[in-house]
């Protein structure tokens with residue numbers, strides 16, 4: 001689905017730990033500096049906020065089949081003109097999506113927004129509420145009675161008007177039209193909102209194709225950054241047309257591009273088609289078609305890339321297994337914090353062939369559990385050293401912790417080993433079975 005995400009301002013005040021805001025601010029400053037301090041529009045490059053006038057200019061240039069997403073690289077309502085932009089898009093008959101924290105929405109404007117959405121419900125493809133979580137990942141959020149009142153009204157609207165409705169966004173992705181999310185592995189909302197009876201599914205994020213450089217202890221809910229030594233395209237769209245607009249009119253490749261690595265044009269100075277004829281877009285397409293890794297393309301480090309395998313003279317799309325085992329060493333040992341991250345639910349089971357060696361001084365029996373959220377979804381008793389086949393269902397997305405075991409450091413056992421890791425379970429084989 002083609003879309004244009006609107007970044008209404010630079011420097012999102014919510015400062016989520018999972019969002020590379022500092023990278024964006026630095027890149028934006030230097031990209032405008034490189035144009036001699038003058039925006040391509042000639043109207044002042046250092047604009048932090050997208051003006052209503054520029055938004056309307058852009059809107060008039062974007063084809064009707066391109067959805068206008070109030071999302072981008074900042075909370076849309078951090079710009080006080082956001083409601084007027086929304087109104088312009090809806091009155092122009094545009095399909096829209098909204099991803100908002102509700103930050104910056106004055107209490108008296110809330111009703112106006114919800115009335116607009118109600119009156120143009122068919123145009124509203126997705127309403128996603130991004131709530132603060134209990135781990136304070138959304139560092140800039142502050143509780144207020146206005147916020148809580150707005151949240152109540154948006155929740156009531158979403159549940160009433162949009163629940164149980166879905167939108168097909170690509171051949172592989174169907175999304176609910178009303179979504180509530182946090183940026184946290186538990187999905188628990190901030191404790192100051194706990195009384196509101198709202199919950200979100202467990203969340204796992206990506207590193208924005210390696211752009212996010214926050215310390216791992218601040219960002220435990222991340223998938224690792226892939227390195228594709230293969231040809232790739234975008235799994236969301238075959239035409240690279242899910243782009244992001246910045247306040248100065250520049251357009252970047254997609255929502256991974258917080259470093260502004262792939263600026264493909266400017267919608268204040270150029271037309272929409274010029275984005276796809278641009279030098280940068282041509283260069284990216286050429287690199288992505290090469291069956292090798294390159295740091296010059298974000299897609300080669302992106303978890304949303306579609307990977308292709310070249311067999312003699314034919315390309316074959318590589319289907320993704322839909323899960324990964326994290327905390328697995330190259331020699332097969334699982335770390336005590338090993339986990340299975342399932343990001344596409346499937347009616348299949350993962351069979352792990354695990355070995356518990358005789359030389360570990362464990363006390364038997366002990367139990368190995370697969371735990372999703374708070375629930376043990378599978379458990380197995382280990383009665384003695386040996387080789388065991390344990391199945392883990394992959395029916396729900398989320399992170400499955402592998403709990404149990406008794407962990408020992410070989411370096412602390414008699415025998416003179418230098419292996420300093422905590423060991424208990426070795427993975428001999430893994431198979432996926434229906």
Ligand code: SF4
Nearest residue numbers: 012015016019073074
């Ligand atoms: S994730 Fe969204 S709300 Fe959080 S800092 Fe980034 S743009 Fe702002």
Ligand code: SF4
Nearest residue numbers: 234254298299302305
């Ligand atoms: S970086 Fe990822 S999301 Fe962006 S266009 Fe490339 S594959 Fe798609």
